[in-house]
Amino acid sequence: MVENRPFATFLTHLVLVLGVIAIALPVWITFVAATHDPLRMGQAPLPMWPGDHFLTNMKQTLFGSGLSGTEGAPVWLMLLNSLAMALMISTGKIIISLLSAFAIVYFKFPFRMTFFWMIFITLMLPVEVRILPTFEVVADLGMLNSYWGLSVPLIASATATFMFRQVFLTVPDEMLESARIDGAGPLRFFFDILLPLSRTNIAALFVILFIYGWNQYLWPLLITTDTSMTTIVMSIKQMLEAAEQSPQWNIIMATALLAMIPPVFVVIAMQKLFVQGLTETDK
Amino acid sequence: MADIQLKDLVKSYGPTEVLHHIEGDIKDGEFIVIVGPSGCGKSTLLRMIAGLETVTSGEIAIGGKRVNELEPASRDIAMVFQNYALYPHMSVRENMAYGLKIRKLSKEEINRRVEEAAEILEIKQYLDRKPRQLSGGQRQRVAMGRAIVRDPQVFLFDEPLSNLDAKLRVQMRLEIRKLQQSLGVTSIYVTHDQVEAMTLGDRLMVLNGGYVEQFGTPIELYDRPASVFVAGFIGSPAMNFLPAEVQNGQALLPGGAQVPVMGQHSGQATFGIRPEHLQADEAGPIAIQIDMLEQLGANTLLHGRLQGTDHTLVASVPGHAIDAPGTLRRFAVPAERSHLFDATSGKRLAD
Numbered sequence: 001m002v003e004n005r006p007f008a009t010f011l012t013h014l015v016l017v018l019g020v021i022a023i024a025l026p027v028w029i030t031f032v033a034a035t036h037d038p039l040r041m042g043q044a045p046l047p048m049w050p051g052d053h054f055l056t057n058m059k060q061t062l063f064g065s066g067l068s069g070t071e072g073a074p075v076w077l078m079l080l081n082s083l084a085m086a087l088m089i090s091t092g093k094i095i096i097s098l099l100s101a102f103a104i105v106y107f108k109f110p111f112r113m114t115f116f117w118m119i120f121i122t123l124m125l126p127v128e129v130r131i132l133p134t135f136e137v138v139a140d141l142g143m144l145n146s147y148w149g150l151s152v153p154l155i156a157s158a159t160a161t162f163m164f165r166q167v168f169l170t171v172p173d174e175m176l177e178s179a180r181i182d183g184a185g186p187l188r189f190f191f192d193i194l195l196p197l198s199r200t201n202i203a204a205l206f207v208i209l210f211i212y213g214w215n216q217y218l219w220p221l222l223i224t225t226d227t228s229m230t231t232i233v234m235s236i237k238q239m240l241e242a243a244e245q246s247p248q249w250n251i252i253m254a255t256a257l258l259a260m261i262p263p264v265f266v267v268i269a270m271q272k273l274f275v276q277g278l279t280e281t282d283k
Numbered sequence: 284m285a286d287i288q289l290k291d292l293v294k295s296y297g298p299t300e301v302l303h304h305i306e307g308d309i310k311d312g313e314f315i316v317i318v319g320p321s322g323c324g325k326s327t328l329l330r331m332i333a334g335l336e337t338v339t340s341g342e343i344a345i346g347g348k349r350v351n352e353l354e355p356a357s358r359d360i361a362m363v364f365q366n367y368a369l370y371p372h373m374s375v376r377e378n379m380a381y382g383l384k385i386r387k388l389s390k391e392e393i394n395r396r397v398e399e400a401a402e403i404l405e406i407k408q409y410l411d412r413k414p415r416q417l418s419g420g421q422r423q424r425v426a427m428g429r430a431i432v433r434d435p436q437v438f439l440f441d442e443p444l445s446n447l448d449a450k451l452r453v454q455m456r457l458e459i460r461k462l463q464q465s466l467g468v469t470s471i472y473v474t475h476d477q478v479e480a481m482t483l484g485d486r487l488m489v490l491n492g493g494y495v496e497q498f499g500t501p502i503e504l505y506d507r508p509a510s511v512f513v514a515g516f517i518g519s520p521a522m523n524f525l526p527a528e529v530q531n532g533q534a535l536l537p538g539g540a541q542v543p544v545m546g547q548h549s550g551q552a553t554f555g556i557r558p559e560h561l562q563a564d565e566a567g568p569i570a571i572q573i574d575m576l577e578q579l580g581a582n583t584l585l586h587g588r589l590q591g592t593d594h595t596l597v598a599s600v601p602g603h604a605i606d607a608p609g610t611l612r613r614f615a616v617p618a619e620r621s622h623l624f625d626a627t628s629g630k631r632l633a634d
Contacts, residue, residue: 174368177335182382183356192381196372 027260033253034058053250061254075255078232081150082214083262085231088151089213090206097157097205098198101164102190106176116165123158127219135222145226154219160205167201168194204277207270211263232259285346285359285436285469286311287332292341294327302328302493305341309471314463316472316484320516323490326441329473333362333439346436356385361430362439365446367422369414369429375401376410379429393432400431403462420451427459431466438463438470444479456482477517481505489513507622511553511629514622520558520584522622523596527554529623538591540568543618548632555622558584558599567615571596573606585612 029046036051061075103109104116127134134153143149171194179189195202220231230238236259239252267274287309294302302324309315317325330336332343334355343350350358369378376397383393401407404424414422423443430438440459444452460483463470474480480487481501489496489504489512497509501517508514514522527534529552534544536554544554559582561569570590577584583604586597590611598614606612623632 172366172368174364174366175370177333177355178362178364178368178370180335181333181355181360181362183354183385184381188385193370193372199372 030253030256030260033249034257036250038248038250057250057254058258061251061258073227073230073235075232075235075258077228078230078235079258079262081147081229082231082233082259084147085150085216085220086210086213086262088147089154089216090209092151092155093157093160093209094202094205096155097160097164098195098202100161101168102194104161105165105168106186106189119158119161121158122156127154131218131222138223144223145229149223150216150220150229150231151213154213154216157209160209163201163205164198167198171197200273200277202277203270203273204275207266207274210266214263287437287469287471288342288344288347289332290342290344292328292331292343293339294324294331294336295339300339300493302331305495307488307495307498309469312467312469314460314470314472314483314485315488316474316480316486317488317490318474318477318480318484318516319490319496321475324493325473325475325490328490329439329441329471332437332471333360334358356382359436360439361433361435361437362441363423363426363430363443365442367414367426367446369422369425371414374411374413375406375417375425375428378414378425379432382429382433396432396434397428400428403431404428419447420455423447423455427462431462436469438468440470440472442474443472444474445476452479459483478519481517487517489516491516507631508555509631511555511624514555514624518557520597520599522555522557523561524624525554525556525589525594525596526626527552527623529554532618534621534623536569536589537594538570538589540570540589542568542616542621544621544623545618546623546633548623551626552632553624553626553629555624556616556620558597560620561596561598561614561616563598563600563612564615565613567613569596569614569616571598571612571614573610573612574608576604576606576608578603587612 032047032050034057035054036047037053063074138149138153179193217233221234224230236255289305289307292305319325327336331338338351379397380393401410406424409417409421444455456479472483486500487504488498491512497504497513504513504517525536527536530549532543533541534554535541571587572590573585573587575586582599582601584597584599589596625632
């Protein structure tokens, strides 16, 4: 839609600018808060321009015990935990969904559609719904306070299976037939043809799933009791409620800032593939 | 190189039989075209030979060996698909080499074969491009190259030219023919285009509704079509058909015209005559009331009706004709050029 009406241009820009402010302002305040000393953060009004304590704050946050006066894990460990959890969840989800979608689309076996719908129905059962039985199972398997416990229960994914099924359905039948004539067995076909063809979709899904994994809050909160296993997202909340002291906003905000970096990095690094994967239909 | 035998071949999907007892002997090095209207089962037949469809009953033998149970890869065939089915993420070279790589040929051997095929098809300069950077005709060549490098016993073509524009189609048609002749590989080619079929095939198998209507050389099919269907399908413009009453070597046509025919048949029949075999003749028995002209340059098609009836007829006269609509023109019919078919079964009546 290309129109040449000054008022409309002004209006659209106004809406966009307001939108950007609404999103950017909290991030700016977070950044500013992470650059002041604790004393300044305790006073009104809220500072709007950066101070000069950024490096000291960062150092204390990353390598100190985080909040002074508590026995929390250092933030670098939390970052590592979160990263491990998010990576395990996203790669696990992608591998399992690729395999199940491959089975459902390319193999004829009894109750194929039944299995497909069973997988699909699990969409109605996110962690929050099945949290008690899942906790029970994970506890019985002795996976509390471990990376496996953090990631495995979240790995099965109906959405990703469904998405890969749709991707595979767009691959023309002749591709499979041509590969059969070339002598490629099912596994060869999967690795040589199907995987490269769904490259962009895998990337797009990875971005979405990484952020999903990174943002997990309830599940890690439930199954990690050991402070060395806490993830960064849950620890921010815990810092706010640190016992018997007023919140140390500079440290909390520095932690929040650090928590934002990996998802932002993943999105920026994969942006091109991400857009292609969600829009490209040409096979 | 190998001959192919189709013995009593049947294909059913559940209770529906789509191919009925196909028989065919294909000699080593022959170029066979399977032709028929869409839905006649021609692609299914080809895919059965390729091994992409199962055989319900009957037998397919390549080089004297039964292949019913073999996977496509072990039948020693190569297939060119209608939409080419090139792997979009591989370069032309990788596309052509893929099958050879799976067969674990040495790197030098693969390279040699790919270069050789690229040379023959004149696609050497595209070897490192991706399929999407090529035009339709070039992709077509790559698809053929992929078939050639495998050095198979049989080439199978599934309407390979239908995605190309008319000019390129004619050019590729000639190239396929030349290539097949120089390689001498037994080939089966599926098309719905009767011109393509006539020009390419050593022999044509005309399929209709899952039955083989006729299996013979293009000239046989043109001169002595075995049924009304073949007669109408082969040749362009299509043959004219008129109901007739045959007696004593004469056919009585609607409207009272009498034309001589061959053979001893008598009774009801379908009389057929090709437009190009109607001879302009002032004293001829067939009078056509002209409705419309089609100027083709070298000849002119006269569309009209048999005088006094509603039966449409097409006549082809050489050069330019300028008859106004409504004009009456008379034509003679040489007896040896006319065809008689059974009025009910549509089968050709003995001459």
